[in-house]
Amino acid sequence: MIPPRRIETTLRARRDAGHKLLVPYVTGGLGPDWARVVEAVAAAGADAVEIGIPFSDPVMDGPVIQAASQQALASGATPGSILAELAQVDVDVPLVVMTYYNIVFRAGHRRFARSLVEQGVSGAIVPDLPLVELDGWGRAADDAGVETVLLVAPNTPDATLAEICARSHGWVYGVAVMGVTGVRASLASSAAVLGRRLKAATDKPVLLGVGVSTPEQAVEATADADGVIVGSALVRRLLEGCGPDGAAEFVASLRTGLDQR
Amino acid sequence: MTSLMGQPTADGRFGDFGGRFLPESLIPACAELEAAFTAAWADPGFHAEYESLLHHYGGRPTPVTECRNLSARLGVRVLLKREDLAHTGSHKINNVIGQALLAQRMGKTRLIAETGAGQHGVATATAAALLGFECRIYMGEVDTARQALNVFRMELLGAEVVPVASGSRTLKDAINETLREWVATVGATHYCLGSVMGPHPYPWMVREFQRIVGTEAQAQCRELLGGADPDVVVACVGGGSNAAGTFAGFVDTGARLVGVEPAGGAAIGRGIPGVVHGSKSYLLQDEHGQVMEAHSLSAGLDYPGVGPEHAHLSATGRVSYHPAGDEEVLDAFSLLARTEGIIPALEPAHALAWVIRAAGTDELPPGCTVMVTLSGRGDKDVAQVAALFEERGGSRKDPLLSPRG
Numbered sequence: 295m296i297p298p299r300r301i302e303t304t305l306r307a308r309r310d311a312g313h314k315l316l317v318p319y320v321t322g323g324l325g326p327d328w329a330r331v332v333e334a335v336a337a338a339g340a341d342a343v344e345i346g347i348p349f350s351d352p353v354m355d356g357p358v359i360q361a362a363s364q365q366a367l368a369s370g371a372t373p374g375s376i377l378a379e380l381a382q383v384d385v386d387v388p389l390v391v392m393t394y395y396n397i398v399f400r401a402g403h404r405r406f407a408r409s410l411v412e413q414g415v416s417g418a419i420v421p422d423l424p425l426v427e428l429d430g431w432g433r434a435a436d437d438a439g440v441e442t443v444l445l446v447a448p449n450t451p452d453a454t455l456a457e458i459c460a461r462s463h464g465w466v467y468g469v470a471v472m473g474v475t476g477v478r479a480s481l482a483s484s485a486a487v488l489g490r491r492l493k494a495a496t497d498k499p500v501l502l503g504v505g506v507s508t509p510e511q512a513v514e515a516t517a518d519a520d521g522v523i524v525g526s527a528l529v530r531r532l533l534e535g536c537g538p539d540g541a542a543e544f545v546a547s548l549r550t551g552l553d554q555r
Numbered sequence: 556m557t558s559l560m561g562q563p564t565a566d567g568r569f570g571d572f573g574g575r576f577l578p579e580s581l582i583p584a585c586a587e588l589e590a591a592f593t594a595a596w597a598d599p600g601f602h603a604e605y606e607s608l609l610h611h612y613g614g615r616p617t618p619v620t621e622c623r624n625l626s627a628r629l630g631v632r633v634l635l636k637r638e639d640l641a642h643t644g645s646h647k648i649n650n651v652i653g654q655a656l657l658a659q660r661m662g663k664t665r666l667i668a669e670t671g672a673g674q675h676g677v678a679t680a681t682a683a684a685l686l687g688f689e690c691r692i693y694m695g696e697v698d699t700a701r702q703a704l705n706v707f708r709m710e711l712l713g714a715e716v717v718p719v720a721s722g723s724r725t726l727k728d729a730i731n732e733t734l735r736e737w738v739a740t741v742g743a744t745h746y747c748l749g750s751v752m753g754p755h756p757y758p759w760m761v762r763e764f765q766r767i768v769g770t771e772a773q774a775q776c777r778e779l780l781g782g783a784d785p786d787v788v789v790a791c792v793g794g795g796s797n798a799a800g801t802f803a804g805f806v807d808t809g810a811r812l813v814g815v816e817p818a819g820g821a822a823i824g825r826g827i828p829g830v831v832h833g834s835k836s837y838l839l840q841d842e843h844g845q846v847m848e849a850h851s852l853s854a855g856l857d858y859p860g861v862g863p864e865h866a867h868l869s870a871t872g873r874v875s876y877h878p879a880g881d882e883e884v885l886d887a888f889s890l891l892a893r894t895e896g897i898i899p900a901l902e903p904a905h906a907l908a909w910v911i912r913a914a915g916t917d918e919l920p921p922g923c924t925v926m927v928t929l930s931g932r933g934d935k936d937v938a939q940v941a942a943l944f945e946e947r948g949g950s951r952k953d954p955l956l957s958p959r960g
């Protein structure tokens with residue numbers, strides 16, 4: 295059984311202890327050893343791990359995660375097979391799935407929420423479900439004890455930003471750049487501005503993601519936020535065949551960067 | 556009583572369908588667009604500008620043509636609403652002129668759009684050239700191949716055409732790619748969406764910009780029919796914009812309304828409720844919620860979803876939706892060319908195929924009057940159809956002499 299509000303409790307405690315938070319993203323079903331990758335990045339210093347349940351039409355994702363999603367789907371990954379494998383992974387940090395709304399809608403809100411809880415997943419991120427459409431899933435997730443992490447964009451108006459902060463569970467996800475996921479050469483200037491706006495609006499952990507690709511960028515982003523989510527930079531290495539060891543090495547380098555800041 | 560095909564609810568719903576299922580980054584742009592459209596559509600000055608451009612530049616009103624030869628052969632009276640005669644060769648120009656004028660009012664400098672058959676892309680590139688926008692069109696690689704001529708047209712008009720290599724490399728992936736770009740460029744860029752789909756307010760706004768098809772047709776039919784309405788009104792349905800515009804003019808009459816989907820992309824006929832590209836509607840998807848690929852010889856109908864208002868019109872029973880298969884579509888394409896001297900686009904050939912199949916049955920009893928929206932002309936399709944005829948061994952035999960399925 296997962297304790298209630300496990301993600302938020304864990305992340306708050308670590309943040310309050312002066313630690314910068316690191317959440318790597320791994321595409322579920324990518325290669326035969328993806329579950330080992332989840333374990334490896336958890337052991338290498340992740341504070342939580344985000345697992346993508348691939349969708350055929352990922353509009354919030356750039357070429358790297360699109361390719362990973364297509365590869366995972368082509369090899370037969372399904373939401374059910376990914377959740378079943380997640381139930382077996384041996385980690386001591388919370389797990390969050392990231393998927394698109396049609397996967398949740400097709401399964402049924404309550405059924406999807408229940409299956410997350412049953413397979414040991416604490417939270418969910420559904421990037422194409424904005425605050426205005428959150429209701430049905432939001433209620434089902436709350437009732438089941440699943441923490442739904444909401445996203446805020448650089449152009450989100452203040453009033454909406456405040457509402458999202460109030461309604462988000464686990465952490466508040468600041469989308470660092472106006473754009474889709476992908477590796478970028480430098481951190482967008484919108485990252486710092488959004489980080490500051492979010493920190494001023496909420497006491498919940500604030501993490502920035504999308505376009506955070508290197509230890510240097512992670513350090514830069516955490517000047518104005520509690521932590522970072524790193525996706526495409528890790529998935530690109532996985533697509534290149536880095537395996538669990540290479541993934542661990544990369545996450546360890548991010549961890550070291552954040553700890554030495 | 557709120558009439559069907561009026562305004563959607565504040566949260567963009569037509570019954571259970573519609574909405575705004577998009578990343579948070581695009582929500583402000585949708586809200587801005589909704590406000591701008593609501594204000595413009597209530598402004599007589601905007602209507603005047605839109606109607607004047609469609610008249611002087613777009614060639615409206617398009618006529619309704621009575622098909623005497625085809626009617627004689629089918630035993631039902633067939634009228635065609637001639638969107639093939641509109642500038643750029645299809646109904647797509649109506650929507651594009653509306654959105655481009657709106658984008659101008661909003662101070663945008665750039666238009667981006669998806670396209671399937673290329674007709675919407677050509678129309679968008681045309682409006683961009685006329686009104687001075689930068690323009691980029693996303694088109695699946697499968698479609699850039701089968702509609703190569705339209706790619707050249709768009710480039711000639713000054714647009715940049717970006718081939719999309721992801722997913723099924725057709726219309727659905729072109730929409731994904733346009734949405735991805737829009738997230739990054741939303742400030743100065745208007746997404747000129749080509750059909751009655753996507754997030755609120757697009758399904759409503761695009762239908763309103765296409766309503767002119769139905770409004771004209773309804774008056775023209777009354778004139779031709781001595782004040783009566785057609786018994787049946789038929790249009791093809793990809794995303795559903797020519798059908799929505801047509802039906803909007805007849806929904807309050809006694810006419811039966813029929814939408815015709817491609818058999819290989821029948822979202823209403825064979826899909827179940829789902830969410831993709833910003834709205835909830837019927838969707839071809841697998842048991843896990845992965846969107847399936849549509850298969851149609853018509854690039855403009857090769858789409859696994861359908862506009863949310865059509866899902867609602869189907870659920871209420873006001874419109875019935877039927878499939879048409881590739882073979883009967885080719886037959887209909889040839890038959891209209893030979894009997895009336897009109898080469899239709901493959902998309903509205905679906906609507907004609909249903910009329911040919913239904914003529915003389917309870918669906919279209921002998922002597923009844925049917926109006927079909929001929930949403931576009933077939934110039935873009937002749938190379939593809941020539942290749943298909945070749946594949947099938949020479950030209951078509953007389954479709955009326957071939958056994959009925």
Ligand SMILES: Cc1ncc(COP(=O)(O)O)c(C=O)c1O
Pocket residue numbers: 645646671672673674675749750751791792793794795796797798854855856900902903930931932
């Ligand atoms: C001539 C023509 N008709 C119909 C369509 C389908 O679109 P809609 O269903 O929005 O009318 C297209 C799309 O490309 C088209 O070119």
